[in-house]
Amino acid sequence: MNRLRRFGEMMNIEKIAVLGAGQMGNGITQVAACAGYSVTMIDIKQEFVDRGIASIEKSLAKLVSKERMTQIDADASRARISLSIDRADCADCDLVIEAVPEILDLKIQIFKELDDLCKPETILASNTSSISISTIAEATNRPEKVIGMHFMNPVPIMKLVEIINGKSTSQETNAAVIDASDKMGKIALSCNDSPGFVSNRILCPMLNEAILTLQEGVAEPEAIDGIMKLGMNHPIGPLALSDLIGLDTVLHIMNVLHDGMGDDKYAPAPLLIEMVEQGKLGRKSGQGFYTY
DSSP states (O other), rough: HHHHHHSOOOOOEEEEEEEOOOOHHHHHHHHHHHHHHTEEEEEESSHHHHHHHHHHHHHHHHHHTTTTTOOHHHHHHHHHHEEOOOOOGGGGGGEEEEEOOOOOHHHHHHHHHHHHHHHHOOOOEEEEEOHEEEHTTTTSGGGGGEEEEEEEEEEEEEEEEEEEEEEEHHHHHHHHHHHHHTTTTTTEEEEOTTTTTTTHHHHHHHHHHHHHHHHHHHSSSHHHHHHHHHHHHHHSSSHHHHHHHHHHHHHHHHHEEEEEEOOGGGGOOHHHHHHHHTTTOOOGGGGGSSSS
C-alpha cells in the first residue's frame, strides 16, 4: 500500500487509539468519543484504565446534569470507547495519540513499538508539551506521519490544540489532524518544532519571572497574582497557575527551554528548583505558592 497519498487527498480518520488513561489521556478519549470516533483507551495496568473510564463517566454525567448533553448522547459516546492494556490494539487505528509521562526515552520506546504495530498509513501523534517531535519521529520509519497534538488541560473545556510539525511531517498529516481536532470541537493552530513550541515558550518564562519576582521580595503572591489578573485581564495569576500546572512540570519545561535554546534567560528560578526539591509541587501535593 502506498504510504503517502496524493497531495490534497484527505486521510479519513475513523478509529483512534489513546495511549495513557491519566488526566490528559482520558480527556482526549472523551472528546474524541463525543465527536463520533471509535476510541480505544490503553494503559499499562487495568487499574489505570478503570480510573480513566470512571473519570470519563463522571464528566459525561456532569454534562448531562448541566443539560449540555442528553443522556442518549452520553450513552452513545461511552459505547464508542473500548478499554485495553495491550498496545497491539492500536494496530488497525487510523490515528494514535500518545499521552504518557514526559520522559523522552519512554516516548521513543513507545513510538518504535507503534511503528512496528500499526498499519503503514496510521498517523502517530504525541500530546507532549515540550519534547521535540522531530526527535520522536526519528525513532520511526514514518517520520512524515509523526506530529504533535498538544491538547490543553482540562481537555473537555479548553478549545486549543497546538499542532506541532516535525521537520519531516507531511502537509497531509497536518491537514488530517487539524480536521480531526475540528471534529472534536477544538481550534487547531500549527507551529514548527522548537523547544517549548509556542505555548510553553511564551507561558513558562512568564511564570518563571513571577517566581523570580516573589523570590526577590518585590511582592507577596496575592499581589503578584492580583496585579496580573486585574491589570492584564488574566483569568488566573501566574503563581496560582504554576500551582495548577505543577511546579515540577514548570521546572521540566524551563529546563527544556534552557537546554534547547542555550540562553540563560530561560534558567529556572532558584526558588522554583528549591520548592520542587522540597516536594512543594502545587495543588497535587497540597502545597505550592498557596496551601490547598
